[in-house]
Amino acid sequence: MNTQMILSQTDPRPIYVQIMDEISRRVALGDWQPGMRLPSIRELAADLKVSVITVKRAYLELERSGVIVTQQGKGSFVNQEVSVDDVRMQELARYLDNAARVAAAMGMSHDELVDALADYTNR
Amino acid sequence: MLAIKCSNVRKTYPHFALQDVNLNLAEGTVMGFVGPNGAGKSTTLRVIMGLVHQDAGSVQVLGHSMPAAQRAAKWDIGFVSEDMRLYSHRTLGFHLEFLEQIFPKWDKPYAAELLRRFDLNPEQKLKGLSHGQRVKAALLTAFARKPRLLVFDEPTTGLDPVARKLVVDEMMRVMEDESRSILFSSHNTLDVEQISDSITFINQGEIVASQDKESFLDAWRRVRLVVDDTFTLPNCNSIVKTQRAGHQMVLTVSDYNEGFAAHLTQAGASVTDVERLTLEEIFIASVEASQAGQHAIQGEAA
Amino acid sequence: MSDTSPTIVRELIKKDLQIMKVPSLCYWLGGIGAILLAVFFGDAAGTIAFILFVSVLFGAGVHAAMQTVTEERREQNLPFIMSLPVTISDYTVAKMSANLMLVGTIWLTLSAASYVIFIGDVMPKGTIPFLTIILVAIFLAYVIILATTVVFQGLAPAIIAVVAANLGTQAYIWWISEFHDVRSTVNGMEAVWNNTYLTVIGLQVAAVCALIAFTFYSQSKKTEFL
Structure with a gap:
């Protein structure tokens, strides 16, 4: 195999x-x-x-x-x-979870993180 | 079903002692046996093979009591140790024929296949072979017996990466059969981490940990903290090592759980990162810790 | 040795015989050569022939014991042998059998052949019992060396045993030759098997048996075997 x-x-x-x-x-x-x-x-x-x-x-x-x-x-x-969508979401969730944790440790607020992410999607 | 069961095995020498060694190898699994030089790995493996008789305690291998029933047990064990040499003035083919006469289960086509895979020439005398070829030849003589248990004492020491991969691949091929088991000692923590189902860690003649690999690796973490000047570390047994530089602190933890981070946060630290450790890092951390006389590993046989 | 494993012991013996095949044949031919030398040039080369003959017998034994026991350990072949389904007693049976068979065959055939020098009146037949003592003493010396190599395994004890057995045998033979019963008969024209000869030969044979028994006993007491 x-x-x-x-x-x-x-x-x-x-x-x-x-x-x-x-x-x-x-x-x-x-x-x-x-x-x-x-x-x-x-x-x-x-x-x-x-x-x-x-x-x-x-x-x-x-x-x-x-x-x-x-x-x-x-x-x-x-x-x-x-659900293939769910599986995809789960994969994405890992990265988002990481980002959220790092942001929290750096003291970023929720809005700051969302803005930062928006910058990336607009690139 | 256990392939190997050692209970409270003791063996005392003038300058070294195996102390109450307990070790269980489940059938169908691979156990990596690690520890510093002189920790007692080879002695333990020799006791398991019946070549050194324990002073106290019992050793069961494939259901046979060692050393008394070593003949019955060894029909089904392939043993290769680092200090084992084949007859240097004889060809590899001489050895293969010799073993074929002895072992009814000897698998000739498989031996031929291994000769090809390991790139060995049966016509060649052992004295003309390189170290790597000799190791591969010795391992071949164990594999082709098709034993239920393989006991290897540092099988990959001194091998180049390609040869090492060949050996490790062959060991994993053995594991396709769930009635076969492997116990091997190694200083190559990458190999151990990759193919072992359980890990047994020995230091100064004592088993300091023996449990399944996933829980063993999971139990250890490196925790990075940012702390203020007034922070004092809560007293905790599972912290094996503490390093501090300015406002950053790095803890090596042997018994990590989610509560641990929360505990630190309560104490006023902010946890920036929780990292897993490689087996090599765990190995070094616990040996250093035990040398420093600290409380090392908490995990006992799970 | 009730619990030995016949097939493997047989294979182990076969392996040792195979390894010792060529050197043994050389020693045997050397021994035959020495006997022929004595038969045809006995007057001129008698001493040389005797020294050659004794050296060949002694050498065959030393070579066999050192090669199959000491060398096997020094070359780290022992873990390979002990990875087979054998116990210490199997190993001992195999080593002792291979050695005694091999050296015993050489010793027995050459010893028997050596009596041809007594055909005719070249040598006084009174020497036959004394020669027999020498031959058995050489075999005893070999068994001492074999027992030492098997029990102690190391190179140093083996060398000490070889040197001690060699010098010891010479001193011992000289000592026996000074016995009155020996001196009075050794140059006679007829072989006289008096009690002294029979007792000495009997004691030598007993010593051979005792050494072999001792070897098995001390091997069975070992708790460490590598």
């Missing part, structure tokens, strides 16, 4: 988050259709050369956020009811 997933060593995020993002992105782009069967945890671990527990954690978190569903003994599938 070769999923062509490439993980980055310079990415500061933990590997399980990278795997989650990669899968979410594939779902968001429509490359992995709702109902599609995912590689088993062991298959993906062997393919990516990362530990089973890391892939397991990524699958668990994806399940929690509703991107995939796992059926006992059958495997994991892209959620039939997955």
Whole structure:
């Protein structure tokens, strides 16, 4: 099994988050259709050369956020009811969350942050 | 089902002692065994292999009691240690034939495939091989036994990045079969972090942590704070290291949870960043902390 | 050794025999050469032939023990062997068997062949019992070296054993040769197996057996094996 997933060593995020993002992105782009069967945890671990527990954690978190569903003994599938928009929003949410935290630490107000963001979208 | 179970294992030498080593390796998982030089990694692995008899405590490997039942256990273990050499005046092929005679499960096509993948020539005598080729040859002799348990003592030491990747890839290929398990020690924290399901950390003959990798890495954080002049740090066991420069403060924390940041905020600091640590950073921080006689790692076997 | 593993022990023995095949053949041919030298040029080269013969017997034993035991440890092959499904006692059985088989065969065939020098009247037949003592003493010296290498493993004890066994055997043979029962019969025309000869040979054989038993015993007491 070769999923062509490439993980980055310079990415500061933990590997399980990278795997989650990669899968979410594939779902968001429509490359992995709702109902599609995912590689088993062991298959993906062997393919990516990362530990089973890391892939397991990524699958668990994806399940929690509703991107995939796992059926006992059958495997994991892209959620039939997955809203591609939601998945996209979730991806965006991570960046926004980061921005909000940094802004707060710098003492920026809500309006200042919104203005700063507007500057970027208008560029 | 446990592939390895060590309970309160003790072994005393004049200048070194393994103290109450407890270590559990679940079947179908990879355990990375880390610790500074002289911490007791090799001794522990030798006890597990039955090559050194413990003074006290019990060792079960694949359901066999060690060292008494080491013969039965070793049919299903592939062991390679850093100090192991094949016969230098013999060819690699000589060794492969020798092992084929011994192990009924010896997988000849797989051995041939590994020769190709590891780029080794069976006609060549061992003395003509480079260090990397010798290590790969020794590992090949373990892999092709198709054992249920692989025990590697520093399998990637001295290998170039390409050879290291070959070895790590092969270890992960083994893990496609959920009845097989791997215990390996390494100074290469990147390898350990990448492929281990659990991490066991040993220092000065004592296991300081042994738990699943995700929780182990998750428990550690570097917290960056901006503080005012009057700020005093609340007393807390989980702070392993404190650095301060002007109004900035950096804490290394071994038992992090969400409440910790809130606690600091209440004390008057503003938390600017909470970062994860690599295994290497955790390794160094905890060894430094234990050398400084501080309270190091809280996490016990989960 | 009730709990040995026959297949692997057999493979381990085979491996050692294979490694020692060529050198052993060389020693054996050297021994035959020494005997031929004594038979054909006994008058002129008798001493040289004897020294060559003894050196070959001694050398074959030292080489086998050092190569299969000491060298294997020095070259760090031991962890590889001990990664196999074997115990310390399997290892000991394999090492002792391979060595005793190999050196025993060389010793036995060359010893037997050496008696050809007594055909005809070249050598006084009264020397036969004394030669037998020398031959068994050389084998005893070899077993001392083998036991030391197996039990102590290191290079230094092996070298000490070789030197001590060599010098010790010479002194011992000289001592025996001074016995009255030996001096009075050794140059006779007939082989006389008096009680002194039989007792000395009996004690030497007993010492060989005791050393082999001691080796197995002390190996079984080891708690550390690398």
